[in-house]
Amino acid sequence: MTATTDLDVREGVDRETVETVQNMGSYKYGWDTEIEMEYAPKGVNEDIVRLISEKNNEPEWMTEWRLAAYRRWVTMTEPKWAMLNYPEIDYQDQYYYARPKSMEVKPKSLDEVDPKLLATYDKLGIPLREQMILAGVEGAEAAPAEGRKVAVDAVFDSVSVGTTFKDELAKAGVIFCSISEAIREHPELVKKYLGSVVPQSDNYFATLNSAVFSDGSFVYIPEGVRCPMELSTYFRINAENTGQFERTLIIADKGSYVSYLEGCTAPKRDTNQLHAAVVEIVILEDAEVKYSTVQNWFPGDEDGKGGIYNFVTKRADCRGDRAKVMWTQVETGSAITWKYPSCILRGNESQGEFYSIAIANNFQQADTGTKMIHLGKNTRSRIVSKGISAGQAQNTYRGLVTMHPRATNSRNYTQCDSLLIGDKCGAHTVPYIEVKNTSSRVEHEATTSKVDDDQLFYCRSRGMDEEEAVALVVNGFCREVLQALPMEFAMEAQSLVAISLEGSVG
Amino acid sequence: MLKINNLHVKLEEEDKQILKGLSLEVPAGQVHAIMGPNGSGKSTLSYVLSGRDGYEVTEGEATLDGASLLDMEPEERAAAGLFLAFQYPVEIPGVGNMTFLRTAVNAQRKARGEAELSSGEFLKAVRAKAAELQISPDMLKRPVNVGFSGGEKKRNEILQMAMLEPRMCIMDETDSGLDVDAMRLVSDGVNALRDAGRSFLVITHYQRLLNHIQPDVVHIMANGRIVKSGGPELALEVEENGYGDLLAEAG
Numbered sequence: 153m154t155a156t157t158d159l160d161v162r163e164g165v166d167r168e169t170v171e172t173v174q175n176m177g178s179y180k181y182g183w184d185t186e187i188e189m190e191y192a193p194k195g196v197n198e199d200i201v202r203l204i205s206e207k208n209n210e211p212e213w214m215t216e217w218r219l220a221a222y223r224r225w226v227t228m229t230e231p232k233w234a235m236l237n238y239p240e241i242d243y244q245d246q247y248y249y250a251r252p253k254s255m256e257v258k259p260k261s262l263d264e265v266d267p268k269l270l271a272t273y274d275k276l277g278i279p280l281r282e283q284m285i286l287a288g289v290e291g292a293e294a295a296p297a298e299g300r301k302v303a304v305d306a307v308f309d310s311v312s313v314g315t316t317f318k319d320e321l322a323k324a325g326v327i328f329c330s331i332s333e334a335i336r337e338h339p340e341l342v343k344k345y346l347g348s349v350v351p352q353s354d355n356y357f358a359t360l361n362s363a364v365f366s367d368g369s370f371v372y373i374p375e376g377v378r379c380p381m382e383l384s385t386y387f388r389i390n391a392e393n394t395g396q397f398e399r400t401l402i403i404a405d406k407g408s409y410v411s412y413l414e415g416c417t418a419p420k421r422d423t424n425q426l427h428a429a430v431v432e433i434v435i436l437e438d439a440e441v442k443y444s445t446v447q448n449w450f451p452g453d454e455d456g457k458g459g460i461y462n463f464v465t466k467r468a469d470c471r472g473d474r475a476k477v478m479w480t481q482v483e484t485g486s487a488i489t490w491k492y493p494s495c496i497l498r499g500n501e502s503q504g505e506f507y508s509i510a511i512a513n514n515f516q517q518a519d520t521g522t523k524m525i526h527l528g529k530n531t532r533s534r535i536v537s538k539g540i541s542a543g544q545a546q547n548t549y550r551g552l553v554t555m556h557p558r559a560t561n562s563r564n565y566t567q568c569d570s571l572l573i574g575d576k577c578g579a580h581t582v583p584y585i586e587v588k589n590t591s592s593r594v595e596h597e598a599t600t601s602k603v604d605d606d607q608l609f610y611c612r613s614r615g616m617d618e619e620e621a622v623a624l625v626v627n628g629f630c631r632e633v634l635q636a637l638p639m640e641f642a643m644e645a646q647s648l649v650a651i652s653l654e655g656s657v658g
Numbered sequence: 659m660l661k662i663n664n665l666h667v668k669l670e671e672e673d674k675q676i677l678k679g680l681s682l683e684v685p686a687g688q689v690h691a692i693m694g695p696n697g698s699g700k701s702t703l704s705y706v707l708s709g710r711d712g713y714e715v716t717e718g719e720a721t722l723d724g725a726s727l728l729d730m731e732p733e734e735r736a737a738a739g740l741f742l743a744f745q746y747p748v749e750i751p752g753v754g755n756m757t758f759l760r761t762a763v764n765a766q767r768k769a770r771g772e773a774e775l776s777s778g779e780f781l782k783a784v785r786a787k788a789a790e791l792q793i794s795p796d797m798l799k800r801p802v803n804v805g806f807s808g809g810e811k812k813r814n815e816i817l818q819m820a821m822l823e824p825r826m827c828i829m830d831e832t833d834s835g836l837d838v839d840a841m842r843l844v845s846d847g848v849n850a851l852r853d854a855g856r857s858f859l860v861i862t863h864y865q866r867l868l869n870h871i872q873p874d875v876v877h878i879m880a881n882g883r884i885v886k887s888g889g890p891e892l893a894l895e896v897e898e899n900g901y902g903d904l905l906a907e908a909g
Contacts, residue, residue: 604748613735614758614822616761627753
C-alpha cells in the first residue's frame, strides 16, 4: 500500500495544480498592502548606512563592517557580462530602508497587530496558526498544527516581522531568528561567519547588500542536531521604490541537517524595484543543508513594464569533509534575474547539487546557473537545469565547473535542458569548465527543444484546453527538479510553472 | 451519431487534396470499419475529425449528433464525446499516466458542467479498468507512453477510452503492431464498451481485427472517398482478393 499512497499524493499535487491554474489570475500576489511605512530618505551614503545600523540597534563593530562595505562599493562598477538588457539603475533614487510603522514596538497580542499585516500573511498563504504565532498570540504554539510543521520567518519590506516555533526549535538547540536579532543576541556566531562565504568585497551587488542589508534570517543548527522541522522565510517587497536587501546566514555545525525554504512575492508596480540579497551557508563536517527557493517576484506586465530587478548572491561553503548541500530553485518571477547559487566543495568527499527551473515569459530576462568549485578530493557535484522561454523572453544558463589541482578523483555531471515556446524567445547555454587535474571527470549534456505540437494535440484530443496542455507538458519537462523540492513547495511550484506560462500559446 | 457529408480536405502547407468528397454515416450503437490501401486518406480522416492542425477543409461537413465538429477546438470535440485512439500514441516525458488520465477526465467533466471525480472515485475506476486491460499499477505511474511497448501503448489508448467514456470512438489502426494476445485484450476492451448509445469507427488494414470486433458495416476507402460499403463479408472479400477488383469496380 505504500506505493499506492505515494501515488495518491502525487495525484493530488497535480490535480491541485490544474485547479489552481484554472482559478487564478496571472499574478496572484499582485496586491499591495496599504500599511503606514516609515522610510529613510532616498539614496545611499554613509549616513544612511549608519541609520540602518542604528535602527537595528546594532553594536559598533557591525556599523563599521557595513561602512567598510559601503566604502568598497563606491569604488566598484556594476557588472555587465550577463546577457541582460536593462536601463541604467539610479542607485540614489531608491529607498534603502522602509518598515511598517506598527513594528516600532513589537506587538504583544493580536489586537496590537496591524490587521492589514495579518491580511498580508493570509494572502501569502501562511497558515492561520502560524499567523497567530507570527503575531505573537498567546497559546498559539500549543494549538494543533495543520499538516507538517514549518517554522516561518517573515520579512516584510526590510524588516523581519516575526518568527514562529522559536521555543520548540530552541529546545533542540536550533537558533532561527532575524539576522538583526542574531547580531544582538549571538554576536560570536555572526562575527565568526558573516562574510566568510560571500566576502564584503565579493561583487557589486553583494557589497551593496553588505552595506545596507536591513534584515533577513539567521539559522544555527548545533552539532549532531537534525532540525525537527522545515525552516522557511517569506520575503515580500511592498513599499514603492524600495530596494530589498535581505541577508541570510545559515550555519550547519558538524553532523547536523536542515531543510530551508525561501518564498518571495512583490506587488505589481509600474516601476522597477531593486532586490539584491545575499545568502551564505556554512556547512561543517558531515552536515547537510537543503535550500529551496520559489522565486515569484513580480515579473513585469505583458508589455515588459515594471517588475523586480533581482541580483542575488547565494553561496554554500562545504567546509568540512563529507559536507553536503543541495540548492533547488524555481525561478518564475522578476523582470531581471541575475543569480548563481554556488557550492564551494572544500571538504574531501563533499557534495554539491543544483536543481533549477527558470521560466521567462513576455519580456523577462533570466541569466542564472551555478558554480561548482571542487577543491577537496573525491568531491561530487550534479547540476540539473531546466530553462523555459516563452513570449519574447531571453533565458540564459551560465555555469562554472572547476576542478582544482588538489580535487583529485572528483566528478561532475551537468544536464542542461532548454524548452522554447513560440518563435520570439531565446535560450542560451554558457557552460564554463576548468579541469586542472587528470583524475577528475566532468560530463555536460545539453538539449534544446520546442514544445511539441503532437504532444499538445494529444492532450487536447483528450479534452484539455491549450493552456492546460502546455502546463502539463512543461511540468513534465521539469519533473526531475520539481521532485527535488519538499512536498509543500512542489505544489506551489507546479502551479507557478503553469501560471507563469499563461498567454504564452495561441 | 456521426455524419460526414461530401468532405474535401487538403494539406494546409501544400496543394495536395487528400479527401475528395467523402460521405459516411455511423448510427448510434453501430460499429463501422474502414479498410483501404495505403495512402487512401484513412488517417487523415481520423485527424480531421479530431481537429489536428495542418489540414484545410475546402468543402463538406461533419457533424456529431447534429453539431458541426469542424468548427470546434479539439478539446471541445472531446467533451462532445469524440475520441481518437491514435495509431502512434504520443510520449509525454515526466507526466505520470495517471495524472494525464485524471486531468483529461476532469477537463471533460468540467467542460460538460459535471462535478469532477474525487481522488477516491477516480482511483477506484482507473484501477478496475486497468486490471481488465492487464495494465499494471506500474504502467499507471510511468510517464505517458514513455518506454511502453507497442502493445502497451495501444492498451493504454483503450484504457483512456474506457475512462473517458466517449460516445463516438475512432480507432486508427489500433491493431497495428499487436501480437495475438494483445489484440484479444484490446478487442475485449472495445467489446466491453459496446452499447446502444456508443458508436465505433474502426480503421484497419486487416480483416483479423474484425473477427474480434464484429462490425455492422464495412466501408472500403480509396483515393479519398468511400468506394464501397457492405456487411462483414466485404472484409473477408478484401482479405481473400485484395483491393484490386474492388477498386477497378469503383473506377
